[in-house]
Amino acid sequence: MMEEKIISRDDLLKICKDVIEKGHTLLSPGIAEYNVVKDVSQIKLDASALPTKTSYKSYVFPKAEPVLYYKRSKSDVQLIDVNVDGKNIIILGAKPCDTNSLNIMKHLFNWDYSDEFFNLREKHFITIGLMCSHYDEYCFCTSIGLSPVSEKGSDIFLIPLDKNNFALRIVTEKGKEFIEPYSEFLNTVDETLSRQVTENVKQPEVAFDCKEVHEWLGSNFENPKWEGIGNICLSCAQCAFVCPVCHCFDIVDEDYSYTEGRRMKNWDGCQFGNFTLHASGHNPRDIQSKRYRQRVNHKFRYYVDKFGEIFCTGCGRCSRGCPVSIDIKEIVSNCKD
């Protein structure tokens, strides 16, 4: 599929303007979150920016969404379906550590049950990735097999060649379909230019070996280390909610009145004490250390065993934002010490 072209920044913004005018949703990274672009002057396309505080998963897997409405009468319960909005969402300038997130989540949402809400939104999601030229102490994309120039998950991938020009790589069929109407803005390019940029990009050092971590986790379920981490962790779900791949949810019914209500699918986090609380009062993960152990095992062991993929993108959001500075990269890198 790979095809490479050159596009100027101005032309790229022209495409964005057209996308907005056509009524599609255009997302672009701000500082705290990915914002819906109303005016193209908002678009920064800054390869040196750190990942936003929150990921864009809420656009495919909303933090709270109704899955059905219900009406009750004396003799009957009537269920009313929800129509999922199949609107095109185009994300421009997604970090390589974010672009692969939907591919990872897809496994879960199509495992024992096919989640039509996720799938429909994902189908209409067009990802335009942007190479990343900056990392900090929490980044570890290279340790989980990605890199600042990874095209994985992108439909189109951008590489800044200079201040005003980008190499534009068409990665998937979906990306080709999207860009075709704008072919007037694309020019042929010498592919060695972008290769020079990607080959010289600064990459975080590989901090750990996923296979070794997987192995260590398998034989260290009762390691006293977990207790040490559990003593510090305060049981919020910041890590899970800012994570681009964490996908746990809770189903709750919200009554408007005695006769009407709706069933909601809300984000849930495995670090909450009541996440595994049974109706009987028993809680298999009753203390924080067991909950943190679950988080690491799910990311680097259970998901790998089940779906063959590491449940992490190495973006470092969970560590960067952790109120008590728990650093997952440090924990898995030093697990054997």
Added chain:
Amino acid sequence: MKDLREHTRELLEKGEIAAVIGYRQVSEMRTKPVIVTDPADAEHLVFNEYCLNNLAVYLTKARIKALCRTKDKTLKLAITAKPCDVHSIVALIQENQIHRKDIHIISFNCHGVVKDFGCEFNGDNLASKCITCETHKPLYFDKIFGEEKETPKASDQALARIQELESMTHKERFEFFKGEFDRCIKCYACRAVCPLCYCQRCITDKAIPRWIESSSHQRGNFSWNIVRAFHLSARCTGCGECERACPADIPLTLLNRRMAIEAKRSFSYVSGRSLETPTLVGSFNEKDSDELFM
């Protein structure tokens, strides 16, 4: 730093304390909480401008309290606390969550902390609470380190913002908070880091009946954030941890500070300042103002 390490090592060696809740440097511009039980680990303890966390939150945790119980006696727990964190400790004692005699407070004459991890401290980029801080010397302590020095004063932007909000119409103010709460993802980091959010079971975790919807839609987010502000009114000591922890950058201080202003105006009460004073919500005086009844 040497004094702090020697002092805590000695206490641990003598068996006077069970553990030290302290800070450990993890990178040049970041520290993290650490629980030290082994005297040899006292060498990791630090105190500097990057000690942002309010460690008082750990004092009420069952797993930390459990460290203190030995066969024949209950040992003390040592905590390194900035003067503003001591306010939280005082509030916890006032509310009978901990006993003064069980806590060994190691405090510092504080010159302020940096506004966020990863920002290089240059003397001016202080956390906003430090700019208006009036307690550079702790009100209560068992051991104190450091020299007294004032923090540079700057304009109180949070107060200016509160006044600005008060001058708005009800509708405008609602719109403002709607915009802010829209970003709430209900991760409850605000609750988790708050030393005074020690409820065994938070009202938002109660499902039957469900007082606060768990959905982070507009109504759910408003009910959570407003109930939290009410529950902390005349209790919040203004440490600002909730705002620092919030991944959605919601200015939670505006709510808590506004309630603190009200407590001071109506009842001359400031939370966490005196061990001799009963809590505002836990005391009643016939002369109390009733103008806040709704």
